[in-house]
Amino acid sequence: MPKYDVAISFAGEDRPVAKQLAASLVLTGLNVFYDEYEQADLWGKDLYTHLSKVYKDESKYCLMLISEHYAKKQWTNHERKAAQARAFAESSEYILPLRLDDSEIEGVLGTTGYLDIRQFPVEKIVESLAIKVRAYNKAHGIVFETVRVQDVFRKEKIQVRDDGDFRTTCPACHSEQTLDEAKILQEDAETVYTCKNGCQRLVVVSPRGKTKWPAMPDRPAWKEDGAGPGLGFVGYGVGDYFIRNVGDLLFKTDLMARAVLLPASPAALMKK
Incomplete structure (x- = not known):
């Protein structure tokens, strides 16, 4: 079973948006890969290999924050390729694009369904992601016990x-x-x-x-x-x-x- 419900892929310049989304997703009860929450775990690791595993194997969905900055960065390019390898292998909607502007990203087709942060409030984006994760859990028979x-x-x-x-x-x-x-x-x-x-x-x-x-x-x-x-x-x-x-x-x-x-x-x- 994947370790994370959602892994957020973003450029450093877009961190304020990523941070707000991560906090809101956590408060919804989702387990989120966001680098600031993982600092102790990332310390000393080969980040190239580790992040490839996170975005390819360890998440139910990849939330990709598309922007002009995302298109230019080496690390986001690495994360994107890992996520695309997963999406190709499963032939499913693993990558969930969230547009911050109108930039084009290699490998993300213009016909891919996306949300635009300029049109949807953060609360609606988080709600939509939670629905996606619950549907994933149901489809894969993931059941959690009630702990009172x-x-x-x-x-x-x-x-x-x-x-x-x-x-x-x-x-x-x-x-x-x-x-x-x-x-x-x-x-x-x-x-x-x-x-x-x-x-x-x-x-x-x-x-x-x-x-x-x-x-x-x-x-x-x-x-x-x-x-x-x-x-x-x-x-x-x-x-x-x-x-x-x-x-x-x-x-x-x-x-x-x-x-x-x-x-x-x-x-x-x-x-x-």
Whole structure:
């Protein structure tokens, strides 16, 4: 199975666009190859060989940012050839062109379907890519298991009974509810809790390593002093998972004298 949902190929001059797209894709729950997220992994590697493997073998799709700069760069030319080899081998729409201007790119036919960032907002581009990835997963029989908050805590030897030990409040309807009252669904690798009244997402559980969160600081799994995280904070690392809670999340078991607070993650649902 490919390591990445999307690999972004871009020229350095177009990094601001690539960075915005990468962050939005990550917040949608996709696993993205974007060089700034991979600095430690890339350190010391033969980049010519490694990047060829990423763009040819390790991604479900290649998002190619087409521009006058892309057409002129040696590294983007290398990435393009690797991606085109994959597309040719599979005879499928592996390369997803995103036009930043009207430049022509060798090997990318004018008849190839594309999106134009001058016509579509980033949110629409990200939504379209997410639909592509989900269709790929369905076609290839890729199924992800549901991992509840209770499962995450139990794996860390924290004795909770079930999702009923966790309580939060919906910011939209102000309805207080336990997580076993909330609706639950699976979006690829992410387990999503939504308000029992259907208002909005409340909590998202994401596997660590599946998604490389932008600017994710190291935080304790929970806090008892009530001090909230900063505005850019998007979740808590608990064992092998990240928990993103849009409202304060309290948990208490029969063995605990008082509830423990996971303060709201202000940027948990940033894409909304």
